[in-house]
Amino acid sequence: MARHGKPGRTFLICSLLCIAVAAAVLIYPLYVIRPFRPQAPRGLMAALAILRYRPWVMIVCFLGSLAAAIWYWGRETRVLRRVGAAIAVIAVAAMAVLSRVNVYEMMFHPFDRPSFSSADRSKLNGDEKVIAIGIGREARAYPIRIISYHHVINDLVDGVPIVATY
């Protein structure tokens, strides 16, 4: 039995608001920025803006849902409802964690500090395509079959930071 007014209703509004906002900022960028679908400029810009501010939005949502649950627990004694409040907090936390997962990096594993071998010792076939660059005294070749998989490789060539992309 609630001790003060209608804590269930207040909690429900706060909690659902946090869940809805967290879900929206989690799902919208995934929906817009997905392969095999055209990206319209306006939608893409909105999705990227959300991505930039999403960590802070998630923190606010998590703290909001946590505060609501703590407040509710102080006013609600029924176990089932208390568990429900805890689940709501866990749901927001789970969405916050999921929002930190970079699906593209999980798929393609871009990397830093690549290692190189001398051209003489390389076992690469002669007809394999490479992207070749020369900076200062260094000449480097990036086999396309490698960078077309990883897509982004952060490198340092003769002291110059570059990003090898494909």
Next chain:
Amino acid sequence: MWRAEIEGLRLKFHLAGINNQNFLMRDEETGTYWQQISGAAISGPLAGRHLTLVPSDELTFALWKGEKPGGTVLDDLAPFVSRYAPKDWDVRMRQAPTVLSYPENGIAQRDLMLGIEASGASRAFPYDSVLKDKLIEDHVGPEPVILVVGPDDQSVRVFERRIPGVSEIPEFYRVSPTLFMDDATGSGWNFQGCAESGKSQGKCLARVEVIKDYWFDWRHYHPATTVYRR
């Protein structure tokens, strides 16, 4: 290939998403999102800036090794070798669907093009046509250029069609897979664009950056592009 710094700030890039089948990168330092193909910052604190291009060549390994025997080659990253693409990856991709479509000039969306930008103009050369012709003299906007196929019959380089110190615009013609000549100085030029014989011996033609890209992608980022026809 881009310089990973802007105005003295060194940047580390992450793979961050996709925009019409072209990857997006995000830098760790400012959280700005960058378009991989153009080097343009499209969202975030550095929006509107452009990364500096690192001049590059797409060559066969044997050709590059012959030119740069002391060079180094990127090693495989062991856990992912089985996932690497076959060497004819870009050709196989011609069958893949696209999300954009520019049905112009009878070009298929995934036809490979060699794209050149010069003096604010852009022009696309069908890769297969270039390989057939071996040597193409053309203009990109007002700039006279020459496209040359290398001795491996696969690699292509582009040069400004101006010989340093010579006022007239020369005509070039191919005499062998490794040599082309000009009619202004009677010099023989190699695939690196440097004269090995004749009056221009020791001189080199200025390189022009070229991007190999699918038609739909080139056309998307260069809406005013013209297309070379044989």
